[in-house]
Amino acid sequence: MKTNNVQVQRPVMLLSDDDSEVRRLVYDSLDRLGCEMEEPDNGEQALAAFRRIQPEIVLLDLAMTQADAFELCASLHGARGGERVSILAVAGRGDLEGVRRAIDAGATDFLIHPVDVEMLGLRLSCGRRSAQTRERLSRNEERNRGLIKGIPHLVLQISKEGTVLDFEAPRDFDLRQFPDGLRGRRIQDVFFADAPYVIVRCIERVIETAESQVLEHNVRIGNDIHVYETRILPNAEGEPTVVMRDVTERRKMEKELLQLAYHDPLTGLLNQHSMRERIARALELPGQHGRMTAILWVDIDHLKRVNATFGHELGDVLLQRVADRMLGCARRTDRKARLGSDQSIKAVARMGGDDFVVLLTEISHVKGAANLAKRLLDDLSQPFVLDRHEVYVTASIGIAVHPHDGAEAGTLLKNADSAMHHAKAEGRNNFQFYTSSGKTAALRSLTLEGDLRMALARRELFVEYQPEIDLKTGETVGLETLVRWDHPTLGLIPPLDFIPLAEETGLILPIGEWILSIACMQNAIWHKSGLEPIRVAVNLSGHQFRQRNLIKTIAKTLTNSRLDPQHLELEITESTLMENAASTIHTVKELKSMGVRLAVDDFGTGYSSLSYLRRFPLDVLKIDRSFIRDVTINADDAAITRAIIAMAHNLNLEVIAEGVENEQQLQFLQENNCDMAQGYYYCRPLTPAKLTKHLEKQSSGL
Structure with a gap:
């Protein structure tokens, strides 16, 4: 509704006595201004009407007698929505005290009686704008309070x-x-x-x-x-x-994320990234004159064997126990060092897999690093109890020292790793300091590993066969299959250089399966060509023997080659047989039930328990060449060899002597009733073509 200069959307409430002059004048003025009015008769009606229509403006006559104007003003202002309403108090001329009380009670403006129409119009416009502003502020406040509550x-x-x-x-x-x-x-x-x-x-x-x-x-x-x-x-x-x-x-989440970012989730030790940072910071710190920093790279030997025997879950438990033991050793060393004002261990980290690194600072002599390495080897060599099983592991440790072996973290870690591989090459369970020659050996090992992965596909591997001779007839009665590697640039690689590497990397599985297949197929070819039946022996590595699909693999190979199982002999080392005897016996019995022959290879180098071996359904026992080499000049070797032959015969096992190289060794073996022998004295390993001629010659009786 629009009138003259005043636009009022809701009624104006007029509160005054019925017969007062103020009511008459204000009413006339509001009527002339075109305002809609609400006129309650008393205070109770006023509050009810106020709640009902929510007026923008209230005109309150302070001189009204039907209600206390100041109490009514306070009630209206305190009512729901009252803070958004403009209350104009109408006071008599000179009634300043009344105006003050009205404002204290909640009035927002005032008019002086007698009321001027134009002045009333202006005050109504101002009052309306003030009411709208207060309403906006109130809505904003409610919205903000709602947000705050949320x-x-x-x-x-x-x-x-x-x-x-x-x-x-x-x-x-x-x-x-x-x-x-x-x-x-x-x-x-x-x-x-x-x-x-x-x-x-x-x-x-x-x-x-x-x-x-x-x-x-x-x-x-x-x-x-x-x-x-x-x-x-x-x-x-x-x-x-x-x-x-x-x-x-x-x-808590930030702490967990920080833990994941800088720590190994399995062991709780520092991870590789964090260790590199620690080393870099240690190298930046100004050390005392003549003090050095050492990196010890610790590799746990034969962890794969533990995983294969007990499963990866217990393998992880072993890694956790190893980490705890290394931390305990490091802390003991650090306490002693502080008391003696010598070296300080700054960090222990797991670099991944079975590799750990220890950072040792402020050492005055490399002997400090060597002493820590010895303590680590001693601690880690003690048995670990996993699921009621005692498990033994060893470690190979490489040491690089700053500033001699590198100026940066990356170089020191690489050289410590190289020294660790040198320790492995020296037989494991020892520590080695970094040397340039060790670096050369490590680089060669890494190069060989990469080339070995491609050797099968490139057909660089081939097999030769070494005859096994019956010592009574002098005839070839068996063949041991030997793998060779003809490297395209390095030439023939000795088996001792690449077989351990194949076992360590797991490449022995595809290589071993290929050797088995080639040997069976070649033997079947000889049989089909009319040569007298002969058995061929193939060595099974520990990795192969522990494979769940071993029986299926051998059965499939025999089927594909159409070789009679009795003409295949599988050689297994005594350490493999004894590693987990309970499950091993089951596997050996399954192999035996297929009809293949079973031989214990390199006997005398491991457990050497003939009484225990009788539990296995074996056929052949092969005496390791280390006993045969000095059998004629070393009384102990001679006595051991005689005992092995005698006890093997008591268990109905045939005996093959490996590494026979001269007449004196042969004569000793014959005198002690050894069944068979192989070695350079009779024949070096032969290619299939040369061996074919050898067998043809034997078949013809020449």
Whole structure:
């Protein structure tokens, strides 16, 4: 509705006595201005009408007698929505006290009687704009309060004196100790006993400087300690707002992420990235004159064997126990070092797999690194109990020393790794310092590994056969299959150089399967060509023997080659047989049931328990060449060889002597009733073509 200069969307409420001159004049003025009016008769009706129509403007005659004008003014202002309404008090000329009381009760403006129409119109326009402004502010305040309620933080409005003016608490905030709420409470009471002083000081600082403050502190809630982040924000009135949020879970997650970023998840040790940083920082620090830093690269020997025997879960448990034992050794060493003002262990890390690194600083002599390596070897050689099994492992340790073996973390780690491989090449369970020659050997080993992975595909591997001779007839009765590697640039690689590498990398599995297939097919070809049947022996590595599909693989190979199983002999080392005897017996019996012959290879180098071996359904026992070499000049070797032959015969086992190289050795074996022999005295390993001629010659009786 629009009238003259006044636009009023809701009725104007007029509160005055029925017969008063104010009512008559104001009514006429409002009517001339075109305003719709609401005229309650008394205070009760006024409040009811106020709630019903929510007027923008109320005209209140302070001289009314039907109700107390000031109480009515206060009631209207305190009613729901009253803070958004403009209340114009109409006072008599000179009634300044009445105007003051009306304003204190909630009036927003006043008019002096007698009322001028034009002045009334202007005051109504101003009152309407003021009401609309207050309504907008009220809506914004409600919206902001709704947003604050939705924030899961404790929000406090603090007075300059340090008491709570207003607050919003999240649903899960425990207010049981404040049943009447927080308003009027001292700030010291609200923040409990954990961090009141520092928070109060920060609030004072905000009031003084008008600059925000942020702090983090612990709050005890029940039996738990929670981490809170508190932000104290200034405002123009000098009444800071305090926002507290529980960041316990966030800090816990950050800690976990930090742990994952810098630590190995399995062992809890530092990871490779973190260790590289530690080494780099250690090298940057100015050390005492003549002091050095050492890197010990520790590799756990034969962990793959543990995984294959007990499973990867127990293998992981073993790695955790190894980590604990290394940490214990490092801490003992560090305590002794501090007492003696010598070396300091800065970190232990797992680099991945079965590799660990120890950082040793402030050593005055390389002997300090050697002493730590010895202690690590001793500690790690003690048995580990896994699922009621005693497991023994050893370690190979490589040591690189700064500044002699490198100036940077990467170089030192690479050289320590190289020295570790040198320790492995020296028989494991020892430590080696880095040398340039060791580096050359390590590089060659890495090169060979890469080339060996391609050797099968490139057809660089081939087999030769060494005859096994019957010592009574002198005839070839068996053949041992031997693999050879013809490297395209290095020439023939000795088996001792690449077979251990194949076992360490797992390449022995495809290579071994290929050897088995080639040997069976070649033997079948000889049989088909009319040569007398002969058995061919193939060595099974420990890795192959532990494969679950071993029986299927051998059965498939025999089927594909159409070789009679009795003409295949499988050689297994005694250490492989004894490694996990319970499951091994089952596998051996399955192989025996297929009809193949079974031989114990390199007997005498491992457990050497003939009484235990009788539990296995074996056919042949091969005496290791180390006993045969000195059998004619070493009384102990001669006695051992005689005993092995005699005991093997008592167990109905045939005996083959390996490495026979001269007439004297042969004569000794014949005198002691050894069944068969092989070695350079009779024949070097032969290619299939040369061996074919050898067998043809034997078949013809020449």
